Amino acid sequence: MNDRAPVWELGQGERGYPRSLLHLGDDAPGQLFGCGDRELVGGLAMDHTVTIVGSRRPSSYGLRVAEELGRVLAGAGLVVVSGMARGIDAAAHRGALAGGGPTIAVLGGGPDVVYPASERRLYSDILRAGAAISEAPPGRRPESWSFPVRNRIMAALGAMTVVVEAAQPSGSLITARKALELGRGVGAVPGPVTSRVSEGANGLIADGAPPIRDAQDVLDRLLGVGMTEAGRRGPALETSLARVAELVELGSRSCDGLATASGMAPGEAAVALARLELLGYVSVDADGRYARTALLPPD
């Protein structure tokens, strides 16, 4: 804990203080402390920001959905906000990172205090590709009351709050209620009616929240029906690299598959994939399986 990340500070009214937080009125945090990418927080556009929250004890179904939502939404150019709690929150962050997009963790303690400590690796990944913010000053340990309070920040930051599995009652539902109060969109991922952890989410749907079946349901609401990305474009690609990126998109998920499909020498295929990965056009999982990110080549 002694290698803490440097902390920056944003006062209300200062340039870079997220405008969406001002909607909280008297409740808006006076000071915002953060670690990681300050520009990201400063440049936050509400309509390109989505908040994903959910249970700390999810089912594997919930984890999978949260991660997939995070991945596709981040890939589409949205900023994914969550609370870095164990379970759904962490999965959403992880997905966002895998999608190659920035993600913001709103913490209950100081922005440099990793809680839960087991998510240390995730925390450092988040700092690398995004930011951790909090209204608590650096070094402050989170208290049990600080979580419901920080939930209002998460609700305010996103144009939409998506609930993936939440029990009844739960912190996630507090976030959803706050989002509704602020006039933000609230969506919920439907779960089995027999599942305790889906009671809250199913309840929201019963009360009229739109069911979120996949990331497209979110994109339809935030960007307009049928829109698949917020227009993030990457650097220009040489013809050969563009072709490799296309082959990956068409299903060449391993280096072997790519070499076979393209007829390139395996060494060349490896070079192309490494370059595309560095440029952000493809991402790799721990097994070395490649996927195309949502980054578009320039016009």
Added chain:
Amino acid sequence: MLAAARSFALIGVEAREVQVEVHVGPGLPAFSLVGLPDAAVRESRERVRAALVNSGFKFPQQRITANLAPADLRKAGPSFDLAIAAALLAASEQLEPRRLERLALAGELALDGSIRPVPGTLAMAEAAGRRGSEAIAVPSANAPEAMLAEGARVIPLERLAELASLGTDQEPEPPPAPGWGPNNARPAGPDLADLRGQPYLRYALEVAAAGGHSVLIVGPPGAGKSLAARRLPSILPSPSRSEALEVLRIASASGRSPRLGLPAARPFRAPHHTISTAGLVGGGSPPRPGEVTLAHRGVLFLDELGEFSREALEALRQPLEEGRVTIVRARHAIELPCRFMLIAASNPCPCGRGEESGECECQPASVRRYRAKLSGALADRIDIAISVERPTAEQMAAAPATDSASVRERVVAARELQERRMGPGRCNAEIGLAELRRVCRLGATAKPLLADGHATLGLSGRGHDRVLRLSRTIADLDGSERVSDDHVAKALTLRRRGPR
């Protein structure tokens, strides 16, 4: 009367000198053996008695005491038979004691007086030379192996009766020393040409072989993981003479291939995943070399890595890092060499089908446990990880790609560059932190690329060093002293990635 003869105890793969003293004196006929003998050594009394009688010698009807010194060293196995018999003959005035001066003996006796082969003859012959023995008498079956040692003359014995001829002109002639010529032209074992399709897998194997890097192959059953792994020895360079001697010394000490001369191929060991920790890294009482030592200077293949016990995999840590295993016992510690290349294969999950297939029935928790093993203890020492898929029918029907011989030529050339740079027998996988910057010089375009990798891919310190080592090997395969940006890019793709 008192007489002594010299023999050797095998401790791990090293021979330790043992003095065999026999005293024949008045008293009731008895034969006692002291000096921390195990059961096989104690039973030596019966073999010696029968062998002497059946070889035309007399077994003295007196009180016989045999002592094996040093007394605190535990003696195991039947290899002291010959020395005990010789000392007994000298002590009972059937053999001139001076014939045993500056002579070492090792061999097991059969009841009819013939001499059976024993493990570890090569190490014993070497120790005999070092300890100033002029000659060593060994079972004739072990003679070719003993001839490889320098220093002591080798006397091959078929029968105990031939002891009488020692030092006379009837003494058995040593056999011709087995020939040795490094033979890089002939690859060992099954050929890489059997691998259809999968160009990248072949490429990964080539880089691994060229730099001695350890590899992890992940893929569903039927994707050719073990097929590929078993073909790795065929693209490795032949061992040098000193490496071959190390391999033979170990094989001999563990009682394998005593009749063979120097091996022309590197060992390939593929233990089953049910193997015990002691079986894998060595152990037991007396301590015996494990699979890692048997794979010294060769390849250790762990198929179904996720199925090995966690304990066994943890135990691989020291061997992989230090190239040797230390087994500590109450009285002593023995050290066994184990510089091997690790190639591991694994399914993507316990059921083998993989999440991707949509047919995977594994629980998330069990998948996590399984994957934790892959990224656990061994992870730091595995440089290359690649994911493979089942080849399509089309690829299976395609014409075979290049065979092992041509790949091996490139590997041998790359290894020569490395030996010139770092010294004999060394390869890029062993580049230490201190040498890394000096050995892996990056070209002007390569530096920013690696820095980019650091920033964008979140390379850890270890990951960074791994990429440097790999790119050095890839440059060596190109015959290039400078590491270019393409070399680094290839290394970035090949490297094993940390868990997310």
